[in-house]
Amino acid sequence: MDVRSRDYADLARTIIEDTPGVRKAVSGATAAFDAARRRAYAEIDAEAWRRWAEGVKNHVLTHLDQYLEEAEARLQENGAKVHWAGNAQEARHIVAELAQARGVRSVVKGKSMLTEEIELNPALEERGIHVYETDLGEYILQLLDEAPSHILGPAIHRSLEDVQALFADRLGTAADALPDDLAAAARTELRARFQEADMGVSGGNFLVAETGTLALIENEGNIRLTTSLPRIHVALVGIEKLLPTFGDLAGFLQLTARAGTGQAIGCFVSLIQGPATAPGDDGPEEVHIVLVDNGRTDVLADEHAWETLRCVRCGACLNTCPVYKQTGGHAYGWVYSGPIGAVLDPGLLGLEQTAPLPFASSLCGACFDACPVRIPIPDLLLHWRRAAQARGLTPLSERAGLKAFTAMATRPALYRYLGRVGPRLAGSSLFRRLPVLSGWTEHREPPEPSPRRFRDLWSEGIGE
Amino acid sequence: MKVALFVTCLADHYFAEAAADAVRLLRHLGCEVSFPNTQTCCGQPAHNAGMAEEALKMAEHTSGVLKDAEHVVVPSGSCAAMITKAYPALGLGNGPSSRTWELGAFVRRHLDIASLGRGLEGRSVAYHQGCHALRELGLETESIELLEGAGAHVVDWPSATECCGFGGLFSTKMPPVSTAMADAKLDSLPQVDWVVSGDPGCLLQLSSRARRTGNDLRFRHLASVLWEAADGRA
Ligand code: SF4
Numbered sequence: 048m049d050v051r052s053r054d055y056a057d058l059a060r061t062i063i064e065d066t067p068g069v070r071k072a073v074s075g076a077t078a079a080f081d082a083a084r085r086r087a088y089a090e091i092d093a094e095a096w097r098r099w100a101e102g103v104k105n106h107v108l109t110h111l112d113q114y115l116e117e118a119e120a121r122l123q124e125n126g127a128k129v130h131w132a133g134n135a136q137e138a139r140h141i142v143a144e145l146a147q148a149r150g151v152r153s154v155v156k157g158k159s160m161l162t163e164e165i166e167l168n169p170a171l172e173e174r175g176i177h178v179y180e181t182d183l184g185e186y187i188l189q190l191l192d193e194a195p196s197h198i199l200g201p202a203i204h205r206s207l208e209d210v211q212a213l214f215a216d217r218l219g220t221a222a223d224a225l226p227d228d229l230a231a232a233a234r235t236e237l238r239a240r241f242q243e244a245d246m247g248v249s250g251g252n253f254l255v256a257e258t259g260t261l262a263l264i265e266n267e268g269n270i271r272l273t274t275s276l277p278r279i280h281v282a283l284v285g286i287e288k289l290l291p292t293f294g295d296l297a298g299f300l301q302l303t304a305r306a307g308t309g310q311a312i313g314c315f316v317s318l319i320q321g322p323a324t325a326p327g328d329d330g331p332e333e334v335h336i337v338l339v340d341n342g343r344t345d346v347l348a349d350e351h352a353w354e355t356l357r358c359v360r361c362g363a364c365l366n367t368c369p370v371y372k373q374t375g376g377h378a379y380g381w382v383y384s385g386p387i388g389a390v391l392d393p394g395l396l397g398l399e400q401t402a403p404l405p406f407a408s409s410l411c412g413a414c415f416d417a418c419p420v421r422i423p424i425p426d427l428l429l430h431w432r433r434a435a436q437a438r439g440l441t442p443l444s445e446r447a448g449l450k451a452f453t454a455m456a457t458r459p460a461l462y463r464y465l466g467r468v469g470p471r472l473a474g475s476s477l478f479r480r481l482p483v484l485s486g487w488t489e490h491r492e493p494p495e496p497s498p499r500r501f502r503d504l505w506s507e508g509i510g511e
Numbered sequence: 512m513k514v515a516l517f518v519t520c521l522a523d524h525y526f527a528e529a530a531a532d533a534v535r536l537l538r539h540l541g542c543e544v545s546f547p548n549t550q551t552c553c554g555q556p557a558h559n560a561g562m563a564e565e566a567l568k569m570a571e572h573t574s575g576v577l578k579d580a581e582h583v584v585v586p587s588g589s590c591a592a593m594i595t596k597a598y599p600a601l602g603l604g605n606g607p608s609s610r611t612w613e614l615g616a617f618v619r620r621h622l623d624i625a626s627l628g629r630g631l632e633g634r635s636v637a638y639h640q641g642c643h644a645l646r647e648l649g650l651e652t653e654s655i656e657l658l659e660g661a662g663a664h665v666v667d668w669p670s671a672t673e674c675c676g677f678g679g680l681f682s683t684k685m686p687p688v689s690t691a692m693a694d695a696k697l698d699s700l701p702q703v704d705w706v707v708s709g710d711p712g713c714l715l716q717l718s719s720r721a722r723r724t725g726n727d728l729r730f731r732h733l734a735s736v737l738w739e740a741a742d743g744r745a
Contacts, residue, residue: 060687070691369674373691407685409678409692410559412646432561441561445680449557453565456520457572459549466524486683490690491719497527501518505546509531 048166048194050396051380055403059378069204073196073375076203080366083309084417096302101421103299104357107289108347114256114289115338121259125321127334135165138339142248142281143170145335149279151176151245155237157263157270158182159250160198160360161283161339163382164395167248178248179240181269186233190217196376196384199307199362204375237269247273247331251284252359253299254336257292260320261336264303264313271317280331282319286338287347287356299359306419307361346394351430355391357420364414364424370407379404386414390427398431402440405431466500512622514542515580517573517611519590520552521711522732526586529711529732533586533614536738540622550576555593558601559679570598574606582621583611586734588644588709591616596647613644615654615709615733625660627741632662636736637703639696639717640672641710654709654733661740670699677716693720700728709733 051058062069107114119129132138146154154176156162168178180189184202187210188195195201202210210229214220218232249270253262261282263270274280290296304310323330347353365371365385376384381401383391389404405428414424435441456462487493514537522530537544554569573594577583585591591613598606618624636658644650655665676682676692683689693716700706706728708714718730 056685059685063687063691074695369676369692369695370688372695373688405561406681407688409642409674409676409681409689411642411674411678413642413674416646429559429561432559433563434561436561436563445560445684446562449560449562449565452552453554453557453562453568456551456554457568459551462551466520484683486686487719490686490723491716492722494525494715494719496524499527501523501527501530502546502548504527504531505534509534 048163048382050400052392052396052401052404054380055378055407058380059374059407062374062378068206068209069375069377070373072206073204074372076200077197077366077368077372080200080308080362081417084306084363084366085309087305087309087311091305093305096298097419097421100299100302100419101357103290103295104420107291108287108353108356111286111289111347114291115286117256118254118259118289119338121256122321122336123259125259126324127259127321127336130335130337132165132337132339132341134341135339138165138283138337138341139167139170141337142167142283143174143176145279145281146171146176146246147174149245151279153177153179153240153244154246154248155179155181155240155244155273155277156185157247157249157265157273158185158201159248159283160195160382161250161285162248163195165283165339165341167283179237179244181237181240181273182265183230183233183267183269186237187213194377195382197362197365198360198383198385198387199365204377241272241276244277246279246281247275247277249274249280249282251282251288251336252303253290253296254284254288255290255293255296258320260293260296260318262296262300263317263319264300264315265317266308266310266314268315271315274317274319275330278331279333279335280319280322281335281337283337283339286340286343287358302419303359303361306359306363306417342395346391349394351427352390352394354422355387355394355427357422358387358391359420360387361419363417363419364422367413367417369411369413370409379407386424386428387422390422390424390431393431393434398435398438398440402435405429405435406441463502466502512542513545513581514617515545515547515577515583517550517553517577517583517585517590517594518546519585519587519711521715522586525715526711526732526734529734530586532732532738533584533734536618536627536734536741537584539738539741540618540624545580547576547580553590553593555590555597556679558593558597566597567601570601570603570606574598574603577607577611580607580610582617583607584614584617585611586614586709586732587711588613588641588648588650589712592643592647613648613650613653613709615657615737616644616648616650618737619653619657625656627657627661627737629662630740630742631658631736634662634705635664635666635703637668637700637706638665638671639675639706639708639710639713641708641713642674644709645672654707657737657740658707661737663736663740666701666703668700670696675713675716677712679712682716689716690720693717694724697721697724697726697728703728705729705731705736707731707733707736
């Protein structure tokens, strides 16, 4: 996926002005998720759970080398093969080579943001291997040739009517088919794909170092099939996904489900230790775990941004974000969107490509309250803003304006003098032409200045 | 009790009467109010824009202005949060942070006043919770208790705690997103006499957008409404 984050403002404008249905669909779906999350948090001592989870993740991230080695050893004992990918290209290469060497012609996939991040599908298709998305949302997007717009609900920007029209056209369902019928049609279609697939590709929510267990949470059952039916299972897992113990996993499975969908636990939790060991056993013949860095160790080395690596990709921050709600994820121009995308993308891709994202926030702070691992997203937005300003990645007029304002506002006499006239220019044509101010008046009336400033009222004496 | 008013740049220029009402209210409640004349802006615009050096200069200036104040009262939750939360993070831990209050919180919590009078009897009000007051200062009920204590009916507004989309510079950098956020709030608003908020920035955002879309709602700063509650005058 081409990185288009530099165009955030334009992408957002186009979505809001040209496709009002997106705002409606995203607002509605996220509001439902967010309400479910609030209810689910209220049932537990959410603050205590969040602090616990933050602590576990911090511990893992500060002992990452040790846990990665432990996980690799356990996975190998379990019969799984472990691969290390330093970047996206290496990860793609590993999977494509595995597939080609084993004569794989067809791959089924469970939803995985990491495979979007490393652009796996085109790499497989280039080699003549068919790739089928089996998550319902991802399946819809594959038919539409669109990118996901939400970590958890990839097709959240599409309405029921959109899907009815798509399926009527492609699967022959009735134009007014109910959601259950649409799901049934997709299921029939996908059954055949599952049966013919030689390889299943998944992500991974957690990887337990103590036991070498890969854990996957889902609600549709497609991941269970993807990881158990084909003869080869390949899981792509970010190196930050580790948990020390099986007990930690028990906590994270619950907290992640509560945060993401408001469930006490996902409908399906798959715990994968390794391949089938004896003839006749269930499960794939081969299990490969590809541990992917792709910029994560750089993020880990950043004294502020490393906290983003606690992220469990639950989507709670997107669901509660009033900025994300207006556009959905496509405005952010890359795989990870919303509050977490605004602080993770600069770390993974570099600020040059992503500089507007940390500014795509009103700093309302709702994301922090929702995040199950207490990532201080508002602080990190400021961190990236400071870096963007220091490196000159923001408009010069903005920096010059703030410097001028500071110069004025640290000289009280000058401030008092200019303050007498400044706000009165607000209604004038000059006001409408200054770049910062035209941004205000394009969609709003100019603010109405008070007839007299407070400090004038004060010096004249404020009667009781 | 001695109180210094930190009026904020926005209230000074756009909500001057409301700031004057804050002075009237505080005096009515027995406070001796001063206005340190060299005050300007708390520095939040620079801080939120990521202009670290400028933010620090402004914070140092304001800390100096307020250094002798026993209590600082601010008719803005956002600027109060800047002084109490961001100044220590900028390394000004011994500044005015621990002595600074948002107006509603000062009256309700510090002065411990539950009812200012019955001046709002029969009024229906939507209260917009400013994000920084709500999430950084943890002020959720203070102002509402004062409004209700004076007889106002504070309506159930589904998006009361959602951001209005102001966000300082954000409002001019990303105008379509910012105004879509304001619309989301305004569209969910029940029938009320006034929309009240303790934050000048939010009031500017919501009222300017409402006027542009032909909505004649009345927006009022908390200070004026609380003074009316105490004084009984409209
Ligand atoms: S940042 Fe927090 S809330 Fe957002 S997706 Fe990650 S874990 Fe979930």
